[in-house]
Amino acid sequence: MRRITLTEVGDRAGVSRSTASLVLRGSSKISKETARRVREAMDELGYVYDRSAANLRHARSMTLGLVMNDLRNPFLADLAVVFERSVRRAGYTVFIGYSGDDLGDQQQMLSAMVEHRIDGCLLMPAAGTERESLKVLGSHEIPSVLFARHLGGAEPYIGPDNVEAGRLLGRHLRTIGVKEAVFLGGPSPSSARAERLAGLREGFDGRVELVDGGLTDSTVSSDSGSKAVSRLLGDGTIPDCIVAYNDIIAVGVTYELRLRGFEPGSDVAVASFDDIWIASQQVPPLTSVSTHAEEVGLACAEELLAQIDEPRQNGQKLIAPSLQVRASTGSWRPRKEDR
Known part of the structure; x- marks a missing residue:
């Protein structure tokens, strides 16, 4: 006679196989009503628990x-x-x-x-x-x-709570007078990138224009940050602030800004996420949201x-994230024409 499977039991009870398995193991996470339906399905189908096979599976x-x-x-x-x-x-x-x-x-x-x-x-x-x-x-x-x-x-x-991370940074940048920020880098599509952008928008509260500057390639590296800034400045865009997806990309951002005659932190504010060890050792030290x-x-x-x-x-x-404010945004001031 063909052996009835746990998948068939789950189908009869209207639950997944994993839920039926949890019922067998007496899990407290399963409601009494669900457990009752599963056990009724076992009786109806004539399911017999093969304990020796289960022991082998779960060793x-x-x-x-x-x-x-x-x-x-x-x-x-x-x-x-x-x-x-x-x-x-x-x-x-x-x-x-x-x-x-x-x-x-x-x-x-x-x-x-x-x-x-x-x-x-x-x-x-x-x-x-x-x-x-x-x-x-x-x-x-x-x-x-x-x-x-x-x-x-x-x-x-x-x-990390990436939405809150973006929100914290957005509020800070809005407070210091940033009017336009460009977000650079990060893998797409990914939940972390989308959530950091969403949090920034919430933190900006409609008072700061946020531009998604996208990627130049699929890597999350300082080189990709450098390439992204090269493209950005090549289009004639000089924003108040560049927000990098993470600190690694921010390293490339600051390098390329200097290469093109802009001083990070004074000419263009720079900020990012993760607060890895190199963030505080940059020149100027990098404002970053610690994601712990x-x-x-x-x-x-x-x-x-x-x-x-x-x-x-x-x-x-x-x-929960925490914001570390350093000179890369703390020393920035709005341009005279923006005052």
């Missing part, structure tokens, strides 16, 4: 996957160090892969990690990732947590370990 390898776009970004490096150290204390070894924001590479790495029977995966989705591509994890019941970028759904996610990589890394570790113990869909946490 832990004590390994985790970590997939991000580029470890050379100091924000991600700091985050990864804290995450790895935290889960290592819980007995786990981490396999790390880098997508370079290439969807094909990301899929290949996820498949390879599944083959190595990882117990969970922390994933920074490559730009343009669609939810369908993550099924390689779900189909093997591997818990996953997204970080730094999300897909706009209910998937477990940990990251170490706090994000610790929260990622805690959430992924919790998901492994008891999968759920509501594990989302945003880390």
